[in-house]
Amino acid sequence: MKTTITVNGQARTLDVDSRTTLLDALREHLGLIGSKKGCDHGQCGACTVLVNGARINSCLSLLVMHDGDQVTTIEGLGTAENLHPVQQAFLENDAFQCGYCTPGQICSAVGMLQEAADGWPSQVMEDVAALVDLTEAEIRERMSGNICRCSAYPQIVAAIRSVAGDAA
Amino acid sequence: MSSVKDWAAPNPITENRGGLIGKGVDRYEGRLKVTGSAPYAYEVDAPSRPAIGYMATAAIAKGRIARIDTKAAEASPGVLLVWSHLNAPAQAPRGTRANPRSQRPSNPVLASDRIENFGQTVAFVVADTFENARAAANLVEIEYAAEPGVVDFVASLDQADQPPGEEDVHIGDFPAAYAAAPVSVDETYESPIQNHVQMEPCATTAWWDGDKVTVHTSIQMVKGGQHALAETLAIPSADVHLLTRYIGGGFGGKGQAYDDLILAALGARALGRPVKLAYTRQQMFHGTIHRPAVSMRVRLGAQPDGRLTAFAVEATTHCARNAIFTEHAANFSRNLYAAPNRLTGHRLVKMDLPGAGPMRAPGEAPGMLSLECAMDELAEKLGLDPIELRIRNEPEVDPETGKPFSVRQLVRCMREGAAHFGWERRKAQPRQVRDGRWLVGMGMAAAIRGNFLLPAKAGVRIDADGIITLRQGMTDIGTGTYTILAQIAAETMGVPMEQVKVEMGDSDFPPAPGSGGQFGAATAGSAAYDAGMNLRKALTELAVGDPNSPLYGGPAEYVTFENGNIAIENRSETLAALVARAAPEGVYVEGSISPAADARDYSQHTYGAHFAEVGVDVVTGEVRMRKMFGVFAAGRILNAKTAKSQITGGMIWGVGTALTESNVVDPRYGSFINQDMAGYLVPAHADIVDLDAVFLDEADDKANPMGIKGVGELGICGAGAAVANAIYNATGVRLRDYPMTPEKVLAGMLAVGL
Numbered sequence: 001m002k003t004t005i006t007v008n009g010q011a012r013t014l015d016v017d018s019r020t021t022l023l024d025a026l027r028e029h030l031g032l033i034g035s036k037k038g039c040d041h042g043q044c045g046a047c048t049v050l051v052n053g054a055r056i057n058s059c060l061s062l063l064v065m066h067d068g069d070q071v072t073t074i075e076g077l078g079t080a081e082n083l084h085p086v087q088q089a090f091l092e093n094d095a096f097q098c099g100y101c102t103p104g105q106i107c108s109a110v111g112m113l114q115e116a117a118d119g120w121p122s123q124v125m126e127d128v129a130a131l132v133d134l135t136e137a138e139i140r141e142r143m144s145g146n147i148c149r150c151s152a153y154p155q156i157v158a159a160i161r162s163v164a165g166d167a168a
Numbered sequence: 169m170s171s172v173k174d175w176a177a178p179n180p181i182t183e184n185r186g187g188l189i190g191k192g193v194d195r196y197e198g199r200l201k202v203t204g205s206a207p208y209a210y211e212v213d214a215p216s217r218p219a220i221g222y223m224a225t226a227a228i229a230k231g232r233i234a235r236i237d238t239k240a241a242e243a244s245p246g247v248l249l250v251w252s253h254l255n256a257p258a259q260a261p262r263g264t265r266a267n268p269r270s271q272r273p274s275n276p277v278l279a280s281d282r283i284e285n286f287g288q289t290v291a292f293v294v295a296d297t298f299e300n301a302r303a304a305a306n307l308v309e310i311e312y313a314a315e316p317g318v319v320d321f322v323a324s325l326d327q328a329d330q331p332p333g334e335e336d337v338h339i340g341d342f343p344a345a346y347a348a349a350p351v352s353v354d355e356t357y358e359s360p361i362q363n364h365v366q367m368e369p370c371a372t373t374a375w376w377d378g379d380k381v382t383v384h385t386s387i388q389m390v391k392g393g394q395h396a397l398a399e400t401l402a403i404p405s406a407d408v409h410l411l412t413r414y415i416g417g418g419f420g421g422k423g424q425a426y427d428d429l430i431l432a433a434l435g436a437r438a439l440g441r442p443v444k445l446a447y448t449r450q451q452m453f454h455g456t457i458h459r460p461a462v463s464m465r466v467r468l469g470a471q472p473d474g475r476l477t478a479f480a481v482e483a484t485t486h487c488a489r490n491a492i493f494t495e496h497a498a499n500f501s502r503n504l505y506a507a508p509n510r511l512t513g514h515r516l517v518k519m520d521l522p523g524a525g526p527m528r529a530p531g532e533a534p535g536m537l538s539l540e541c542a543m544d545e546l547a548e549k550l551g552l553d554p555i556e557l558r559i560r561n562e563p564e565v566d567p568e569t570g571k572p573f574s575v576r577q578l579v580r581c582m583r584e585g586a587a588h589f590g591w592e593r594r595k596a597q598p599r600q601v602r603d604g605r606w607l608v609g610m611g612m613a614a615a616i617r618g619n620f621l622l623p624a625k626a627g628v629r630i631d632a633d634g635i636i637t638l639r640q641g642m643t644d645i646g647t648g649t650y651t652i653l654a655q656i657a658a659e660t661m662g663v664p665m666e667q668v669k670v671e672m673g674d675s676d677f678p679p680a681p682g683s684g685g686q687f688g689a690a691t692a693g694s695a696a697y698d699a700g701m702n703l704r705k706a707l708t709e710l711a712v713g714d715p716n717s718p719l720y721g722g723p724a725e726y727v728t729f730e731n732g733n734i735a736i737e738n739r740s741e742t743l744a745a746l747v748a749r750a751a752p753e754g755v756y757v758e759g760s761i762s763p764a765a766d767a768r769d770y771s772q773h774t775y776g777a778h779f780a781e782v783g784v785d786v787v788t789g790e791v792r793m794r795k796m797f798g799v800f801a802a803g804r805i806l807n808a809k810t811a812k813s814q815i816t817g818g819m820i821w822g823v824g825t826a827l828t829e830s831n832v833v834d835p836r837y838g839s840f841i842n843q844d845m846a847g848y849l850v851p852a853h854a855d856i857v858d859l860d861a862v863f864l865d866e867a868d869d870k871a872n873p874m875g876i877k878g879v880g881e882l883g884i885c886g887a888g889a890a891v892a893n894a895i896y897n898a899t900g901v902r903l904r905d906y907p908m909t910p911e912k913v914l915a916g917m918l919a920v921g922l
Contacts, residue, residue, distance in 0.1 A: 019299040028298065033211040034204020036416070038367045039449040043845035046367055074204035087202040091194050094809040097817065098646030099201030100367040100416030106202060140853040147845060149367050149417050150646045151820035152813055153856045 008076030023058040034074035045146035048104035055111030074103035093159035097150035134164040192809035196650035210371035214442035221445030222301035224291035229838025230317035240307040246300030272396035286839040287454020317520030319838035328515035331494040336513030345509035346478035349469025357538035360830035362459040368416020371446035374432035388418040389682035390641040394675040396425035412673040418645035420526035453843040457525030464538035474560040479507035486517040487524040497535030506563035529881035540613035540889030566771035574770040574870035577801035581777040585799035589779035598900035606783035611893025613886035615776030620687040624695035625678035629756035634744025642680040642692040648810030660700030662729030686878025699759030776800035778890035789914030798861040803868040803877030815883040822887020
C-alpha cells in the first residue's frame with residue numbers, strides 16, 4: 001500500500017506491507033536508524049518521533065496511518081557537526097550512557113518543550129490553567145514516558161532544564 | 169608476574185600533567201549517540217539487504233515437543249526457511265570445546281525435542297521482511313508433552329543444596345557466641361527475581377564470506393562471543409569475526425552469547441545472504457538470564473556497646489537445572505564488619521526456570537538488602553545511631569582473612585555523607601515526621617563491592633599525521649569505556665584528546681575481557697596505559713637514534729611527552745613531525761596487564777554510604793523518593809562525568825530494587841507473568857527526585873598502575889537497603905520482602921494500626 005510521508009523535510013513514498021509500523025518504516029525502509037526499538041509496545045519511549053510537531057511512540061503507529069504527515073526523527077534535528085540545542089545539552093550534561101534511549105529522549109524533550117510553550121497542562125501542575133513553569137518536577141512528569149535503564153535521569157533533567165532556561 | 173611495588177612509582181597517569189585524568193570530558197562517542205547515528209548490532213550496514221529472522225518460543229517450563237508442524241509457516245508469504253529441532257543444522261553438542269582454550273563452550277539451538285524452560289527457542293523463521301517472519305513464526309504449531317517442573321522458589325527451599333565445590337565459612341564458634349549475645353537479630357529477607365531490561369534487546373546481524381562469518385552482535389565479552397559461536401558451529405574461532413561497537417546496555421545480561429548470535433550465523437550460511445535477528449522484549453525476559461531470587465537469613469549477636477560478637481549471613485538462591493550459577497549474596501559480608509565468630513554460606517535450588525546469571529553487582533546487590541537492614545534493626549535494639557553501630561564494628565584488617573585493606577574509607581564515606589545529607593535531621597524513633605498525607609523518614613546503608621583486575625592486552629599506533637589510535641577487543645556498554653580509554657591514551661602520550669582515536673569491540677583487536685564485574689576500566693585501561701608506555705619507549709628510541717631529530721643522542725631517560733611534543737628539556741619536536749620523518753609507515757606496539765601476585769595479599773574493595781529520604785502515603789502505601797545522596801571511595805576517578813553517571817545510575821537501580829522491580833513466576837507455566845516494561849517496572853523520570861553523589865579523593869596503588877578501581881556496580885550495592893530503612897523510619901513498618909510495593913506497605917501500616 002502506497003504511503004507518502006515527509007520525513008525530515010523530504011517527501012518519501014513507500015509501498016510496504018500494511019502491517020509495517022512507522023518505526024519499522026523509518027528504520028528498515030528509510031535507513032533512519034536513530035529511532036530505536038526497545039519494546040515495540042509503547043512502553044519505553046525509545047522510538048519517540050515528532051509527527052506534525054507532536055511526539056508519538058512510532059512503534060504504536062502503522063505507517064499507513066500517516067499518509068501526508070510530517071515526521072521529524074532524531075536525524076532531522078541536528079547533525080554531529082551542527083547539533084540541535086537539546087542534543088548539545090545532552091552531550092554537555094552527559095545525559096546518556098548506552099545511547100539507546102537517547103534519540104527518543106531528545107525527540108520527546110523537543111516535543112515536550114513545545115507542549116509546555118503551548119500551555120499543555122500536566123499531572124503535577126497545581127493550576128492547570130496557569131502558564132507552564134518547567135520546574136524539575138514538571139520535566140520529570142512530562143518525560144516519564146521515556147525510560148532510561150542506565151538511569152541518566154538527573155542529567156537528562158539538567159540538560160532539558162538548561163535548554164528550557166535558555167528559551168525562557 | 170608484576171608486583172604491586174611496580175605500580176607505586178609515579179607515572180604519566182598518576183602525575184597527570186595534561187590534567188586529563190579525572191576531567192569530566194564529554195563522551196568520546198557522544199555526538200554519534202545524540203544524533204542517533206551510532207549503529208547498534210541490528211542496524212549495521214550489511215553487504216546486501218539482510219533477511220529477517222524471528223524465533224518461536226516454548227510455552228511450557230519442562231517436557232518435550234510431542235509434535236511440531238511447520239507447514240503453514242513454510243507456506244506463509246516471504247518465508248525463506250523454517251527450522252525446528254527436526255531440521256536445524258548440525259551443531260556441536262552442548263558444553264563441548266573443540267579448542268580447550270575457548271572461553272565459552274558450544275551452546276546449540278534447536279538441538280532436541282527437550283524443553284528446559286519457558287521461552288526456550290523451539291523454531292526459527294527467516295523471511296524477506298520482519299512482518300512476514302513474525303507472522304510465519306506465529307503459524308508454527310506445537311504440541312507439548314509437559315512434565316512437572318520446579319518453578320516455585322519459596323516452595324522449593326527445602327530442596328536447596330550446597331553449591332558444587334563450595335563450603336560454608338566458619339570462623340570462631342558462631343552458635344555459642346550467638347547464644348551468649350545479650351542483644352541479637354535473627355531475620356530473613358527476601359529479594360525477588362530481577363531482570364536487566366537493557367534498552368536494546370539482544371540482536372545480531374550476520375553474513376558469510378566463504379568459510380568466514382562476520383557477526384555484529386550486542387555482547388559485553390568479545391572473545392566469549394567469538395568462541396561460543398565458533399564452538400557451536402564447530403569452526404575455527406579465526407573464522408569468526410565478531411564486532412560489537414555500540415551496545416544498548418548490558419548490566420551483566422549480555423555477558424554471554426544467546427540464540428540470536430547462533431541462529432543469525434546459521435541462517436546466513438544456509439541462505440547465502442545476510443540475516444539479522446533481534447529478541448522481542450518479551451523474549452528478552454525468558455530467553456536471556458535474570459538475577460535469581462535470594463532468601464537471606466541474617467543473625468547478628470552484639471554486646472550492649474554494639475560490638476558484634478556473632479555474625480551469620482546465609483543465602484539461598486536458585487539457578488536453572490542445566491546452567492549452574494550461584495548468586496553469592498553472602499560473600500560481601502565476609503569483608504564488611506568485624507566480628508570474631510562468623511558463619512557465611514550459600515545454598516542453591518536447581519529449578520526449571522530460565523537461566524539465572526550475573527546482573528549488576530551479582531552477590532552484593534541482593535545480598536546487601538539483607539545485612540544492611542539487619543544492622544538498622546540491631547541499631548534500633550541497641551539504641552545506637554546506625555552509623556555509629558557500623559563505626560563500632562569497623563575492622564582494622566579484613567575480618568575473614570586478616571589481610572590488610574589496600575585502602576578503606578568506609579567510615580569517611582558515612583561521616584561525610586551524613587554531614588552533607590543532613591542526617592542529624594533524622595528522628596531515631598520511627599513515624600515522627602508527617603507532611604500532609606505523607607509520613608517522612610530517612611535511612612542509610614553502607615556500600616561495598618570487590619575490585620578486580622584481569623589479564624588484558626591493547627594495541628596502539630601512531631601515524632604520520634600524529635594521530636594515535638588505540639585498539640582493543642573491549643566493549644563500552646554505556647559505561648564510558650571509549651572516553652576513559654581516550655583519556656588514558658592521551659594523558660600517557662601527552663597529547664590532546666583530539667589527537668586520539670579509540671577503536672573497540674572487534675575480535676581482531678588485542679583481547680580484553682570486556683565489561684563486567686566493574687573490572688572494565690581498570691583492566692582495559694591498564695593495558696591501554698601499558699601500550700602507551702611501550703609507544704613512548706618506541707618513539708624515544710626513534711627520536712634519540714635519528715640524526716635529524718632535535719633529540720638525537722638523548723639522553724633517553726630525560727625524554728618527556730607533553731602538549732603533543734616529544735622533548736628533552738628545550739629540544740623538542742611534535743610527535744607528528746618525528747613519525748612523519750622517521751617512521752612514515754607509522755609505529756604500532758602492544759601492551760598488556762596481568763594481576764600482580766602480591767595484590768592478593770590485600771583485601772581490596774570499593775566503598776560507599778547511601779542516604780535516602782522517602783515519603784510514604786498513609787492512604788495508599790505508595791513510597792516516593794524525596795532525596796538520595798551517596799558518598800563513594802573507588803580509587804582515582806578517570807572521568808568526573810561518566811563515573812558519577814555510573815554511580816548515580818546504580819543508586820537509581822537501588823530505588824527500583826527497593827520499590828518496584830520483581831519478576832513474578834506463573835507456577836502453571838514457569839513463565840514470568842510480567843514480561844514487558846509495563847509489567848516489570850524500572851524507575852522512570854518521575855521516580856527520581858534530588859539524587860546526587862560524590863567521590864572521595866583516593867588512589868589505590870595496590871589495584872593497578874593507575875590506582876583506579878571500578879565504579880559500575882558500587883552504586884547499587886546497599887542502595888535499596890537505605891530506601892527500605894527510610895521506609896521503616898517513616899512508618900515504623902519493617903518490611904523484609906522486596907520490592908516494597910504499596911500493597912505490602914499498606915498491609916504493614918494497617919498491621920501497626922496506621
